[in-house]
Amino acid sequence: MKVEQIYTGCLAQGAYYIESNGEAAIIDPLREVDPYIKMAxxxxxxIKYVFETHFHADFxxxxxxxxxxxxxxxxxxPTTMKTGFNAIIGKDGQEFKLGNASIKLIHTPGHTMESSCYLLIDENGNQTSLFTGDTLFIGDVGRPDLAQKVISELTQEKLAAHLFDSLRNKIMPLPDDIIIYPGHGAGSACGKMMSDETTDTLGHQKQTNYALRADMTKEDxxxxxLTxxxxxxxxxxxxxxxxxxxxxxxxxxxxKGTIALSPSAFETALDHSQAIIIDTRDPKIFAKGFIxxxxxxGIDGSFATWVGTTIMNVKQPILIVADEGREEEVATRLARVGFDxxxxxxxxxxxxxxxxxKETETITSVTAEKLAEIAQSKDISILDVRRSSEYNSEHVENAINTPLDYLKDSMTKIDKNKTYYVHCRSGYRSMIFVSILRSKGYKNLIDVHGGMKAIKESEKFKISEYVAPTSLL
Known part of the structure; x- marks a missing residue:
């Protein structure tokens, strides 16, 4: 029997290949499926089965x-949703034969109502592994507020209560030596404090995962x-x-996404389609000249997640600028999150x-050392586009937190006529922020090369630190 985790870093997503005696199953596959077929x-x-832990939101x-x-x-x-394709709607406890092994469906509502885990039982009847999807992560559990975006009567409180029962009654009674294989790891928006580790034993999670504490009440x-x-x-x-x-x-x-367009054809498509140009080159190179x-x-980052965060409509027409040879990769990664x-x-x-x-524009970038020189001679305004949790942990004194995650709200804090210096952690998010605002007429934004990391290394700025209060977490 073989179990392989196929982990995709940009989405922090784990798919799984399971094989026994010539039969294989795939759990939560990404959209490009040829790699799974090749493996088999x-x-x-x-490949006998495709097991889905739930209706995914992030890909x-x-x-x-x-x-x-x-x-x-x-x-x-189990689900009340009618699918647009043929599917087996399994029952709680139903077993599916895979070669000499079997896979048992365990219905675990909470993240969503149809959420289910899959328990792998080997040829000797031993329970070996649990594929938990977004029900249980390493260090965390799935957030219970997503399904209400699709079914309004499912409040996050109701879903959280279901999740508590699922964990206590369905998962925690399983043997401690079972290997947990989650659907996501650190960096996914489907949880809030996931570990960098992508597997663990159930027993260790009972000891370390805040949500599996034995003394927790349902209200706790x-x-x-939800906090x-x-x-x-x-x-x-x-x-x-x-x-x-x-x-x-x-x-x-x-x-369709990899049609090669000459500059004239590209310009024509831009003029007639209301398309957004996504330039996937390195931020430092982009700043020196762009359309x-x-x-x-940038393609070498959490590309798909940031496309989906900053462009709200998956039907938005898109034109690509990419490094030569990476065009198909870009189109594929856009498709992973539904930008077709x-x-x-x-x-x-x-x-x-x-x-x-044809004309290009540039964006001014400064080093942290140069920023310090400028700050010595005049008052400056700094925008910190990291998440609020990162800002609260530490930030440049008097910097304004304008998270990229909530760009629409962040824009309200910015005066188009005023100059701002923009940074994130390393420079990836700040260039996303500056480039999008430039497209909307904000021309006085200057990128800080190297971000917070470089600012701290310069030792020329006062850093305010925040210590979170003690809580259940």
Missing amino acids: QERNAI VSGHIDLAKKTGADIVYG FIDAV GLTPPPGYFPQNVLMNIQGYESVDDVVE HGSYNI NTLGYLKGGIKAWINAG
Whole structure:
């Protein structure tokens, strides 16, 4: 019997390949499914099942394409949702035979009402592993406020109460030596304090996970899991509906998104489509020359998450500027979070645009050392675009917190006629922030190269630190 975790860092997402005696199952696949098919072919295995732990919000699952390409059955836990595709709606406790092993569905409502975990039982009848989706993470549990975005009567308090019961009655009674394989790790917006670790034993989680404390009352639990939640990215409900209703094949989406456009064709598409240009190059390179209106969301970062956070509508037309050879990667990663309306990419990149005689813009960046020099001679205004929790932990004295996560609200704090110096932790988010605001007419924003890390290393700024009060967390 084989179990492989396929972890995708930019989404902090774990999919799983399970195989026994020539039969395989995939749990929570990403949208591009060919890698799973290749894995099975290399092992002379047939993919029999696609198990879904719930209707995902943070990415579009590959369940539909994978079933079409392999003939596998799609399995969900108990749900009242009618899907736009054929699926087995499993019952609590139902077992599915996989080679010499079996996989038992354990219905664990709370993160969503259909949320289910899958218990792997080996050929000897031993319970070995639990694939927990967004019900139980390493160090955390799934947030119980997302399903209400789709079903209004499901309040977060009701869902949190269900989650408490699911954890206590369905998961915690299992053997301590069971391996927990969660759906996400640190960096995912589906939880708030997940560990960097991506597996653990259930016994260790009972000792270390705040939400599994044996002495917790249901009221304590509800308070703990709801405290500190921030609004989820705007694309989440749209991804849920795509996962329920169905979607266009990812192969077709990527093919359309990788149409090579000459500078003239690119400009024409921009003029007639109301498209947003997403320039995926390194922030430092982007700042030296870009097309007016471009959003710089670097591909070498949490690309898909920030696209979904800053562009609210997944149907938004998009044009791509990318480093040569990475265009398909960009289109694929956009499709992972449901952005299927990519119209193509600039053939030859910015160099071709400039060679065609077309205009570019630049963004001014300063080092932390230079910023310190400027601050010595005059009063300056600093924008800190990190999350509020990061800002509260430590920040430059008198800096204004304008989180990128809540760009619309943050913009209200900014005077278009005033100059601001903008930083994040390392420079990735600050360039996203500055580039988007530049596209909206904010021309007096200067990026701080290296972000908070460089500012602290310069030792020339007073840093205010905050110590959180003791709580249930």
